[in-house]
Amino acid sequence: MSRTATHSGPTASARTDLSTWPLLGRFLRWRHARTTAQLVLLLVAGLVLYDGFFGPALAPKNFAGVLPWVHWRGLVVLALLLVGNLFCFACPFMLPRRLAQRLLRPRRSWPRWLPGKWVALVAIVLFFWAYEAFDLWASPFLTAWVAVSYFVAAFVIDGFFRGAAFCKHVCPIGQFNFVGSLLSPSEIRVRDERVCQRCRTKDCIRGRYDGSGRLLQRGCELGLFQQRKLGNLDCTFCLDCIQACPHDNVGVLLRLPLRREMDVDRNRSGIGRLSERPDWVALTVGLTALGFLNAFGMVSPVYRLLDWLGRILHVTSEPFLVALVFASGIATLAVAVILASFVSSRAAGAPSTRWVLTRFALTLAPLGFGLWSAHYLFHFLTGALTIVPLAQSFVLDLTGRAWLGEPAWRLASLLSVTSTSDVVLLVLALGFFGSIVWTMELGRRARFGFAALLPWLILHGALFLAGVWLLGQPMEMRGTLLG
Numbered sequence: 001m002s003r004t005a006t007h008s009g010p011t012a013s014a015r016t017d018l019s020t021w022p023l024l025g026r027f028l029r030w031r032h033a034r035t036t037a038q039l040v041l042l043l044v045a046g047l048v049l050y051d052g053f054f055g056p057a058l059a060p061k062n063f064a065g066v067l068p069w070v071h072w073r074g075l076v077v078l079a080l081l082l083v084g085n086l087f088c089f090a091c092p093f094m095l096p097r098r099l100a101q102r103l104l105r106p107r108r109s110w111p112r113w114l115p116g117k118w119v120a121l122v123a124i125v126l127f128f129w130a131y132e133a134f135d136l137w138a139s140p141f142l143t144a145w146v147a148v149s150y151f152v153a154a155f156v157i158d159g160f161f162r163g164a165a166f167c168k169h170v171c172p173i174g175q176f177n178f179v180g181s182l183l184s185p186s187e188i189r190v191r192d193e194r195v196c197q198r199c200r201t202k203d204c205i206r207g208r209y210d211g212s213g214r215l216l217q218r219g220c221e222l223g224l225f226q227q228r229k230l231g232n233l234d235c236t237f238c239l240d241c242i243q244a245c246p247h248d249n250v251g252v253l254l255r256l257p258l259r260r261e262m263d264v265d266r267n268r269s270g271i272g273r274l275s276e277r278p279d280w281v282a283l284t285v286g287l288t289a290l291g292f293l294n295a296f297g298m299v300s301p302v303y304r305l306l307d308w309l310g311r312i313l314h315v316t317s318e319p320f321l322v323a324l325v326f327a328s329g330i331a332t333l334a335v336a337v338i339l340a341s342f343v344s345s346r347a348a349g350a351p352s353t354r355w356v357l358t359r360f361a362l363t364l365a366p367l368g369f370g371l372w373s374a375h376y377l378f379h380f381l382t383g384a385l386t387i388v389p390l391a392q393s394f395v396l397d398l399t400g401r402a403w404l405g406e407p408a409w410r411l412a413s414l415l416s417v418t419s420t421s422d423v424v425l426l427v428l429a430l431g432f433f434g435s436i437v438w439t440m441e442l443g444r445r446a447r448f449g450f451a452a453l454l455p456w457l458i459l460h461g462a463l464f465l466a467g468v469w470l471l472g473q474p475m476e477m478r479g480t481l482l483g
């Protein structure tokens with residue numbers, strides 16, 4: 001089917017549409033763009049698996065100890081803050097699930113009794129607990145097993161269930177990226193709503209078929225219908241809708257982060273109203289709490305706390321003690337959110353505590369993601385250059401000759417300590433700013449007075465200060481030999 005361009009020339013929308021930019025646009029619109037990016041990351045995953053299973057046991061000298069925990073995490077948050085959900089776009093775990101869909105032709109729907117994000121939330125909590133309890137970052141062997149489990153889970157789940165069950169309901173990385181992409185400066189959306197109103201086929205959601213009913217191009221597997229899509233939640237940046245739309249009416253449009261996403265009562269395609277989705281609220285609170293716990297796991301006070309807990313409980317099992325700290329941290333934030341909702345609803349005369357909670361708790365997302373980003377950027381900025389000696393040593397071990405030179409283990413940081421501290425504090429402050437703006441906007445829409453907003457402002461302020469304190473602590477230099 002031929003495509004009919006509805007926009008051409010340097011219009012204002014073309015300037016803010018990444019898919020019309022000279023080189024980038026051409027790549028994004030190329031039919032095999034995503035597969036190419038996925039194959040590149042699959043090669044990197046292969047390197048991680050090989051070195052994880054057969055390479056040195058010391059994490060800073062092994063690709064599996066460095067690439068996932070230093071480079072990949074830093075680049076994921078950097079991409080989310082500067083562009084969009086680029087990791088889901090290039091996700092290598094999609095290749096086994098495509099294979100599973102071809103081989104096993106799944107027909108079952110995802111079970112209704114496991115709706116929304118609940119399974120993913122449990123998976124996220126378990127993953128981060130295991131990360132701290134078993135020091136995954138320090139074990140290339142365990143890291144390789146985590147990668148293998150990911151490939152197997154994507155294969156099995158999407159070999160069994162139709163659609164994008166793994167991405168939508170299970171994948172912890174995907175949910176992290178969805179929440180983070182609230183702060184992204186781009187969004188995949190229609191260029192001209194009037195074109196959608198005239199469109200008869202709706203291929204962006206149905207898919208494109210030839211005369212004999214053979215599928216030529218998938219529509220959105222995540223169930224996001226472009227005409228009613230709002231924001232980035234649940235969007236994997238797969239670009240299928242761009243390929244499928246027969247009117248060339250979908251682009252990658254630049255936007256002001258958060259602005260279109262703040263209306264939590266507006267119906268979004270594939271999601272509904274955020275204020276009626278307790279799973280999204282729980283995911284936001286859970287991810288925020290885990291962001292603090294994950295950063296807390298990097299600073300020395302955590303060891304004193306674990307020692308103290310072990311002594312008073314007469315327990316030596318670190319996994320148990322870490323579970324206790326995690327449960328207490330998540331419960332503390334949940335109680336603080338319920339308390340803020342209660343006080344806020346009383347002060348505003350709102351319909352109920354639940355009414356306030358299901359709206360305002362979502363405003364934790366920018367601050368929570370700000371802390372995640374600050375933490376991951378800290379590791380990236382202090383360890384990015386380790387890739388150089390690592391590659392040198394890998395080649396030396398593999399071939400017995402220093403083709404890339406002798407390993408220069410002194411290389412590690414991209415920026416000085418002072419500049420790194422400034423950058424991470426700035427990122428945390430941006431997240432805090434986003435949470436305050438969102439809170440004020442929800443307050444304006446709900447006609448809440450200052451007194452009703454105060455509990456939320458205090459909560460955000462307290463979390464921000466806790467984040468500043470955490471980032472000010474000497475952190476372990478994971479993934480480098482300098483720690």
Ligand code: SF4
Pocket residue numbers: 190195196197199200201202203204205226227244245246247248249250
């Ligand atoms: S985005 Fe969807 S509804 Fe809009 S014109 Fe394209 S196919 Fe039709």
Ligand code: SF4
Pocket residue numbers: 188219220221222223224229234235236237238239240241242
């Ligand atoms: S097809 Fe769906 S998930 Fe993929 S980019 Fe379009 S809206 Fe996002």
